[in-house]
Amino acid sequence: MLTSFISDYTRYVLKGGTKFYAWMGSLAVLIVGMMYVFYLQNTEGLIVTGMTSQIHDGLYFANLVFLVGVAAGAVTIVFPAYVYHHEGMHKVTVLGEMLAISAVIMVTMFVFAHMGRPDRLWHMIPIIGIYNFPHSMLGWDVMVLTGYLILNAICGFYYLYVKYTGGKINKWFFMPLVYISIVWALSIHTVTAFLIATMPARPMWFHGMMPIRFIATAFAAGPALIIIAFLIVRKNTKMWIEDSAINLLSTIVTWCLGIAIFLTMSEVVVELYARTEHANGLYYLMFGLHGLTKLAPWFWSSVILMVASFVLFLIPAIRTNYKLLPILCTMAFAGIWIEKGMGLIVPGFIPTPIGEVTEYYPTLVEWLMTLGIWAFGFFILTILLKGAIGILQGEIKYGGQSAAAK
């Protein structure tokens, strides 16, 4: 039964219209570009990136941190579905899980891109390598991310498999895993926040607000992406996602965005009122230091995107207008991407612990790599969503009816 599941699933995913092939083809081109720069980076060294000993985490780490949030954001579907028994959400839970899976895969790829010696990654695998447990936050991060990937893969594919065979879900097995995955989703972004917040050497990150700020932005960016995906699914497939699900998600985005803006504001006030030396990182981000202002436009564009989308989200007529909603979601998503990425990671290193102000800007190699990894993520996401929708719609079924799939 399992083999037929896999073969039916694969056959269904491979079939598609011109639009589908064009989309996957263009993603594949970007993926090839990524493979080339990955090769370049591992023969020339990280020198092909913009990273230096001063600013040693750049675009890769920024995307990594952001995508952990996107992965965690999937819980905004799972939680209402299973805890509040929200009808519309319940039907699409599995799509959220698929999004989480592809986001975690992207995170893993960014880890690879970020490492100086990816060939030695096996050093981190317990037993054959060494694991600095429980001291290393990175160790914890790898652990929770792997756990989250496994949980979502089990929950998602078990559900799909049961639907495929037409059986009944074993609640004793399934429900505990769902509840664990809900709590686990919080853990991945919390631990990622701890990863950077536990470094007194970097005063900009060294405060307890970091985890809650991470969660707030994650629960805004994740659902924003999911809304866009849902609207695309609604338009291009036979699957109908109910308005109630989309409306609930946009409400979640609204309030999490509001909380995120509030937390950012609190941080700005606390840091800049006294403006100690430790506020220099934030000050650099907002206004620049010693005439170097490369990051300031990023910050302000993020502020504008987030505040503007928040205000628009607050208006019910706009929030429920599905023509405008994708634009709002894109604005929020882009705003948070900047805030969590370039706006958080890079100024943490500026100034350096000895007061040196160095500027960082990603090189073409870094952009190509980043684009390629995102493309790979969307590639996987498309495959997962397509298969999942096919099963949910009953187009892939055990026992020959799979031929009906078109």
Next chain:
Amino acid sequence: MLSMSSLMGTAALMVQSGDAKAAVEWAEHFQKNYRLMTAEEKAEARARLERRYSAEYGKQVSVDTTEAQPGVLMGYALNIRKCIGCRRCVKACVEENNQSRGNKPGERIEWIQVLRMERGEFSKDKMNHGYPEGLGIQVGGNAYTPAGAVLEGQYHYEPEAVPEKDATYMPIACMHCEKPPCVKVCPVRTTYRDPDGVVVIDYNWCIGCRMCMGACPYWARRINVANPVLPKEAMNPVTHYLGNRPRMRGVVEKCHWCLQRSRHSRYPACVEVCPVGARKFGNLLDPESEVSLILARKNVFRLKAELNTFPKFFYFYD
């Protein structure tokens, strides 16, 4: 358990190549964390590296594996009153420790930074400068004139003569903390504190994640973003496994108090070269050593003491 030699044998079979360098690199890929190696495996690794480096640099290279000596806790003291900012320590360190010396920014690595700090002043003509200006209650006074500030690029200063009149100097490097944040964050325990107090890195085990660089409050660690540029003739052939042996691309490195020297009762290169004798080095457990005497008698402070890292690098003044 697979032993090192059987792994190496398998590796040699797998590559099927007469190329010594390739075989050595292959074996290096699968070697254990240095601390977990048996004495035998350490000897193997040592011999392997010596063969490889000798061939690569065209001279007899030795790779020392001397362990920490019992009863020794290394310590360092620096007289900031005496430092004239000549940066000979930086140069000596680069030469002794085989740092990369290319022209591109990422290819040039220096472990010691001598910070040039401007002398601040409270001047009479600024008596009425204050903040906030124009509105509200005036604070008044000189409080916003910096009395000593580090600006960007100030360790690359190039004066005609040192010391400069309007500057003081503050050399920094790895502080070899007693509670090193870099060791705590390392996910694979590649960096650790040896029993004699020196924080070392197993370059062959480092995965290049750079967490240690983020955690270090003294900006003491450097990442080899490129293949290190180390001219054959300039390479120092007397090396230590955890010290100055040539590093590879993608790993982190830093000061190790010249293990290849200090574990054989010699001073680190920076101590030896300092023309004004500002740098002192010795055994903290020996009450008669220079550092111990300085700690007992001089005015001593540690940098960023509030972070509780307990550096074994002390600053003092007469």
